[in-house]
Amino acid sequence: MNKATDFFWVTLMKWFNKNQRSYPWRFSDDPYHILIAEFLLQQTHVRKVESIYHLMLTTFPTIEKLAGSPESKVVDIITPIGLTYRAERLKKTAQTILTSYNGKVPVYYDELIKLSGVGDYIANAVLCYGYLQRTIPIDTNVIRLFCRYFGLTSDNPRPRTDKLLASRIREHFLPELQYKEANLAVLDFAGLICTANRPKCFECNLNDQCLYNNK
DNA sequence: GTCCAGTTGC
């Protein structure tokens, strides 16, 4: 890893140690909990997910419960956060895990990605947070932060969907240790400081070397 | 109006 990347991670982790956010799903490494959390979090502000995550897990404490419950019961719970088609995918995925994987959330990317409603991001999130594997789920926050700081560009009008960009980040800018913490640090930093609108560059401790701030 | 811990199907 080069010096600039090293400085980025060291500084970011320093910030994270003082400012990290606390969410219930961060206290679990149960792949089922992670799967539920990531399903709820897609295209949805974390604030809103906080309020129903607990209800989801108390209502469906196990994969068996979720697979055996009527879809409408899931819809009722997630209606307040929108994208209710997630209910059908959640139930379908629970059933698949039950019947095809003996009730255990798959450990392989190729299997995860086949589940209904599970794409590249959720598959990597389950592997990283649930199975503590050395991978990074790349979402809109990761893309935004890296593009700004390192001046990465994309031909794609929606950079967050740019697969080439994602592979470049995976290849060149990943930390060597503490994958889980590093991922969370990016999410928190991007959510609190390097926000989509009106980023708080004035209170950013990375602003010295940030290409976005110095452009 | 834009954005959100994205995924899917056209």
Added chain:
DNA sequence: GCAACCGGAC
């Protein structure tokens, strides 16, 4: 590859 999906916050 890209729009559509959904509700609420800013």
